[in-house]
Amino acid sequence: MTHATHRFTLLALAGWVLTPIVVLALRAVSLSWRYPQIMPMATASGGAFEALADPRLVAAAATSFWLALATGVLGTVLGFVTARLVTRASGRLQQLTWLGALFLVVAPPLASGVGLQVVMLSLGFGGTVLGVLLAHLVPATGYLTLFAAGILGSMQSGIEDEARTLGASRLQVWTRVLLPQLAPRFAESVVLGALISWGQLALTLLVGGGVVRTLPVELLSLVRSGNDQAGALAALVLSLPPLLGLGLLVRATRRTGAAL
Amino acid sequence: MTRRNVAPLAAVLLIASPVIVGVAYTILAALGLRGAGASELTVRHVAAALGGWDTWRGVGWTLATAAVATAVAAAAAFTVALRVQQSPLGRLLAVLPLAVPHVAAALAALLLLSQSGWVSRLTHAAGLTPTPADFPALVYDRFGVSLVLAFAWKEFAYLVLTAVAVLGTLDRASDEVARTLGASARQVFWRITWPQLWRGTSPAVIAAFAFLIGQYEMPALLAPSTPTALPLLIYERSVDPNLLRRGEAYVVALLALTLCAGLIAAHGIWRRRLPGVTR
Numbered sequence: 001m002t003h004a005t006h007r008f009t010l011l012a013l014a015g016w017v018l019t020p021i022v023v024l025a026l027r028a029v030s031l032s033w034r035y036p037q038i039m040p041m042a043t044a045s046g047g048a049f050e051a052l053a054d055p056r057l058v059a060a061a062a063t064s065f066w067l068a069l070a071t072g073v074l075g076t077v078l079g080f081v082t083a084r085l086v087t088r089a090s091g092r093l094q095q096l097t098w099l100g101a102l103f104l105v106v107a108p109p110l111a112s113g114v115g116l117q118v119v120m121l122s123l124g125f126g127g128t129v130l131g132v133l134l135a136h137l138v139p140a141t142g143y144l145t146l147f148a149a150g151i152l153g154s155m156q157s158g159i160e161d162e163a164r165t166l167g168a169s170r171l172q173v174w175t176r177v178l179l180p181q182l183a184p185r186f187a188e189s190v191v192l193g194a195l196i197s198w199g200q201l202a203l204t205l206l207v208g209g210g211v212v213r214t215l216p217v218e219l220l221s222l223v224r225s226g227n228d229q230a231g232a233l234a235a236l237v238l239s240l241p242p243l244l245g246l247g248l249l250v251r252a253t254r255r256t257g258a259a260l
Numbered sequence: 261m262t263r264r265n266v267a268p269l270a271a272v273l274l275i276a277s278p279v280i281v282g283v284a285y286t287i288l289a290a291l292g293l294r295g296a297g298a299s300e301l302t303v304r305h306v307a308a309a310l311g312g313w314d315t316w317r318g319v320g321w322t323l324a325t326a327a328v329a330t331a332v333a334a335a336a337a338f339t340v341a342l343r344v345q346q347s348p349l350g351r352l353l354a355v356l357p358l359a360v361p362h363v364a365a366a367l368a369a370l371l372l373l374s375q376s377g378w379v380s381r382l383t384h385a386a387g388l389t390p391t392p393a394d395f396p397a398l399v400y401d402r403f404g405v406s407l408v409l410a411f412a413w414k415e416f417a418y419l420v421l422t423a424v425a426v427l428g429t430l431d432r433a434s435d436e437v438a439r440t441l442g443a444s445a446r447q448v449f450w451r452i453t454w455p456q457l458w459r460g461t462s463p464a465v466i467a468a469f470a471f472l473i474g475q476y477e478m479p480a481l482l483a484p485s486t487p488t489a490l491p492l493l494i495y496e497r498s499v500d501p502n503l504l505r506r507g508e509a510y511v512v513a514l515l516a517l518t519l520c521a522g523l524i525a526a527h528g529i530w531r532r533r534l535p536g537v538t539r
Contacts, residue, residue, distance in 0.1 A: 009343045017356050020368035023378050035376040036384045082271040089268035097272045099528050108474020110494045111516035115282030141275045199361030202476035216363045235364035242359040
């Protein structure tokens with residue numbers, strides 16, 4: 001590939017990827033951006049960010065944060081335990097589990113959620129943060145089981161066997177060998193699980209019944225009410241943690257020499 | 261069943277239990293045995309949902325938009341991955357859309373592609389569209405143009421990531437042997453690189469397609485009300501003030517789950533055919 005072709009590819013790629021993000025950012029910092037202005041006439045400084053101090057948005061961001069954290073932690077525990085048990089099972093059960101986990105990941109949230117919604121209601125969790133958390137755990141556990149399976153599958157089981165041969169108890173194998181090896185992966189898994197919950201809208205609406213207000217729910221209602229500027233600001237806030245997560249992932253993969 | 265399979269099976273059942281219970285409830289509700297307005301075993305909801313033109317039109321429209329978006333995203337992802345696999349800046353740019361949640365990306369598409377959006381302003385400045393009404397309706401339109409582009413924008417990043425990973429694992433020795441034997445660069449690509457790239461990325465392409473069928477956030481902001489996208493159809497019916505219509509939501513949900521299960525099965529069969537995959 002010639003240098004010129006490479007530069008053209010990078011430019012086209014930058015245009016395709018960055019244009020929506022730049023337009024979103026410009027809308028977020030402009031109090032007014034009327035047709036046919038291509039660029040906003042003036043980007044307000046303080047005024048544009050007033051929406052960020054809106055108690056509704058602050059409360060929604062806090063709810064989203066706690067839900068994401070709890071989903072990440074609980075999903076990691078469930079995902080790693082399941083993957084650990086399944087990697088030692090027979091091939092057919094393993095295959096069934098990976099397909100089941102994949103189903104949890106790609107099953108339409110609303111399709112699996114309509115039944116889940118009534119189950120939550122009958123358990124008394126409908127319209128509660130706990131009910132929404134349990135609902136978020138469904139896709140998150142699917143993702144994190146697949147994630148944990150990839151890690152545990154590529155780990156050398158020889159180290160574990162050697163530790164057992166040298167007299168380490170089962171507990172010592174866990175505390176001295178496996179956990180130190182897996183700690184960074186647990187952290188990545190928590191981040192991944194948290195991100196799945198952070199952007200979740202369909203299950204929150206269905207199980208939360210409009211009572212549990214997360215950032216995506218507030219964003220949807222802002223856009224539907226025609227408040228594009230506050231909506232764009234909320235969209236940027238919603239995009240920041242995943243961007244940070246992606247940055248950490250890029251840093252980690254560069255350190256290990258993997259491609260990203 | 262062997263003893264070593266008991267604990268793993270229990271774990272699998274635990275993580276799948278919410279979906280198993282949810283699906284069981286959905287089946288009962290679709291048959292009129294549970295849920296709002298439940299009375300006795302009936303196929304009334306099934307007949308109403310499956311006999312309605314709206315449902316099949318929505319299913320067809322959803323499959324078509326998801327298929328076109330997946331094809332666009334995959335074609336763009338393969339092209340870009342082949343060109344930027346050695347460029348850290350290119351790879352970083354390509355995966356950026358992963359960081360933007362679907363609902364935020366849908367708002368960006370709305371700001372870009374609506375009749376008073378940024379693209380419309382550019383065409384106005386170029387003298388092509390004197391008023392917003394002269395710009396073609398790309399949002400809430402029956403062809404789902406903005407929805408397809410927004411879907412493709414999001415899935416592109418996931419498919420580039422997969423394609424770059426697959427390209428990194430390819431054995432380049434066969435390329436060199438083919439070149440030594442006189443194959444042109446084009447022949448090397450189509451006969452050696454492409455089959456391996458497609459084989460490695462096709463499960464991800466199927467997963468992306470299945471994911472788009474059930475995507476709610478983007479259709480909620482960009483899709484037309486007629487035909488109604490499958491996830492919107494489920495949501496609208498599930499909150500319909502007419503309790504009798506709520507039963508139809510469960511039937512449509514089962515239809516979506518069946519479509520999804522079919523794709524997962526296709527994915528499983530595909531994986532079995534891959535060399536080196538545990539059976």
